[in-house]
Amino acid sequence: MKTPFDLRLLTTFAAVAEHQSFSRAAKALGVAKGTVSRTITQLEAELGIELVHRTTHHVALSTAGAALYERTRGHLSALQTSVSNLPELEDEPSGLLRIAAAPEFGVLVLPAIISAFSQRFPNVRFDIRLSTDNADLVREGYDLAIRVATGSLKDSALKMRRIARGTTAFYAAPAYIARQGRPKRLLEKRHSWVLHAGIVQLLKLDADGVQYCVDDFFLARDLMREGVGVGLLPTFMARSDLKEGLLEEVSLQEPHVLFGDLVVLYPSSGQTPKKVTAFRDFLVETLKSGTVL
Structure with missing residues (x-):
């Protein structure tokens, strides 16, 4: 026996079984009466059994049809509930x-x-x-x-x-600025520089001029806080440090690097x-x- 995998066939059959009428089933499903009739015929052909006894004014389930309805209606109802309750079908995001x-x-x-x-x-x-x-x-x-x-x-x-829009700026700790002053240009030799490895690569800088090359902006920020050098940070990372006086912005002649x-x-x-x-x-x-x- 060929097993039907098209749930549309079983859904239509369940409507006919429930309403005991092709016309009422078609109305409930929002399709033409002829579509319901052809669907039931297709399901019967795939199963190789008669599911519905047809008369001029009435339809009734055969013994096999009643058994099929009894065995599938609970599963069909559960499937319909599961689909209708999918989070993305709800009005609110969930x-x-x-x-x-x-x-x-x-x-x-x-x-x-x-x-x-x-x-x-x-x-x-x-x-x-x-x-x-x-x-x-x-x-x-x-x-x-x-x-x-x-x-x-x-x-x-x-x-x-x-x-x-992400932006960056150069920063240093007040203690560093008090000790070394403020640089005017990037990689100025008398200053120590703390730069992210990605920035060094992006700007094609001479790595020999970078005393502290790191691959983590948090580490770069912490090194700047400790006063080891001047460094570049995304501006959102330095906002609270500026307010608390842990870092100061350093203006260089080069334009700020866009993040x-x-x-x-x-x-x-x-x-x-x-x-x-x-x-x-x-x-x-x-x-x-x-x-x-």
Whole structure:
């Protein structure tokens, strides 16, 4: 016997069994009466048994039809309930939102954003992974990533939305400035420099002139706080240190290095889930107001 895998056949059969009428089943399903009749005929042909006894004014289930209805109606109802209760079919965003983000942004900026977002959309849960590696969103199952982009998007499997302009500035501890003064140019020899390895590569700097080359902005900031040298940081990382007097901004003759655009990336295939669009739009709204960045 050939097993039917098309749930549409069983759904139509269940409607006929429930209403005992092709016409009433068609009305309940929102299709033509002829479509219902042909669907039942197709199901009978696939099973090789008669499911419905047809008369001019009435239809009745055969013994096999009654048994099939009894065995499948509970499963069909459970399937319909499961589908209708999917989080993304609800009016409000809900479900698990998996996010990948850079550690600096994740530690210093995301907590305030997520706190405010959760007050507005309490049914969204979070799984957040912080890493300097660019996660493969599709392969690793992330809903979105927050990254710094310096160019156009090359991955056609992703959509990108720019949410803020990232900037950097040079900083040093007051103790360092009191001891060494303020440099006027980048890599000025009588000064010690604390730079992220990515910045050294981006600016094609002479690595011999960089006393402290690190691959983590938090470490760079901590070294600057200790007064070991002048360094470059994303401005959002130094904001609280400036207020507390732990760091001072140092103006150089060279223009500030742009940190790139802060972007949110998410898979381009299919319809974007409500939880993703809600969080994306909330990021844009919050960062535009300048409350956390």
